[in-house]
Amino acid sequence: MTVKITKNIVGYRVTKADEQAKQEAPAQDNSPTPVKMNETIERPDFLLGTTYKIKPPVAEHAMYITINDILLNEDTDHESRQPYEVFINSKSMEHFQWVIALTRVISAVFRKGGDLTFLVEELRSVYDPNGGYFKKGGVFMPSLVAEIGAVIEKHLKAIGLLESEEMSETTKRILAEKRAEFESSQKAATNDDSSASEYPANATMCGKCSTKAVIVMDGCATCLSCGDSKCG
Numbered sequence: 146m147t148v149k150i151t152k153n154i155v156g157y158r159v160t161k162a163d164e165q166a167k168q169e170a171p172a173q174d175n176s177p178t179p180v181k182m183n184e185t186i187e188r189p190d191f192l193l194g195t196t197y198k199i200k201p202p203v204a205e206h207a208m209y210i211t212i213n214d215i216l217l218n219e220d221t222d223h224e225s226r227q228p229y230e231v232f233i234n235s236k237s238m239e240h241f242q243w244v245i246a247l248t249r250v251i252s253a254v255f256r257k258g259g260d261l262t263f264l265v266e267e268l269r270s271v272y273d274p275n276g277g278y279f280k281k282g283g284v285f286m287p288s289l290v291a292e293i294g295a296v297i298e299k300h301l302k303a304i305g306l307l308e309s310e311e312m313s314e315t316t317k318r319i320l321a322e323k324r325a326e327f328e329s330s331q332k333a334a335t336n337d338d339s340s341a342s343e344y345p346a347n348a349t350m351c352g353k354c355s356t357k358a359v360i361v362m363d364g365c366a367t368c369l370s371c372g373d374s375k376c377g
């Protein structure tokens with residue numbers, strides 16, 4: 146900030162940090178208080194949405210999960226994208242009844258506002274008594290409900306409501322090196338490259354990220370998906 150001094154300087158003192166904050170504060174007080182997600186917000190005529198396709202082996206056809214978001218406090222510093230409703234469509238009708246019920250309940254929770262992360266945890270920890278299944282890429286899904294939870298988690302991460310635990314570049318590089326080393330040591334033994342999985346065919350399940358991506362090398366078990374490692 147530049148101030149033109151027109152009078153003679155007869156004395157001076159250093160402005161304290163809190164005084165400066167007080168001077169700057171009134172400008173912010175004029176702006177309206179940001180709107181938080183709540184049930185009274187009316188649904189706008191159009192909402193932006195994202196559709197995720199899943200192909201659980203427990204359903205005959207693919208399922209399409211659409212999550213529509215509402216933009217709150219548009220064009221202000223408090224602009225935020227919040228999930229507003231969820232729809233699930235599929236040609237399969239075998240799960241229709243409870244899927245509709247689930248989407249209605251989830252949509253209602255979305256519209257109540259507040260912390261939504263519990264939804265992901267609750268859904269992801271539903272276990273199918275028939276045993277669950279592996280998705281393409283070797284990720285274990287304990288149930289169809291859990292996979293719907295995983296989609297919601299993915300969406301909340303995409304719109305910034307959940308922190309995504311991105312791996313550092315160094316970790317990624319080390320994992321890639323480990324993987325290359327492991328694969329070259331295995332090549333001689335197994336020469337059938339038909340494995341459709343993202344990870345080595347003989348990789349085992351990771352207790353942390355539920356992906357069949359754990360390899361054992363030099364006495365250490367390392368997960369090539371999340372980097373979790375145990376030695377000895």
Ligand SMILES: [Zn+2]
Binds near residue numbers: 355368369371372373
């Ligand atoms: Zn893992």
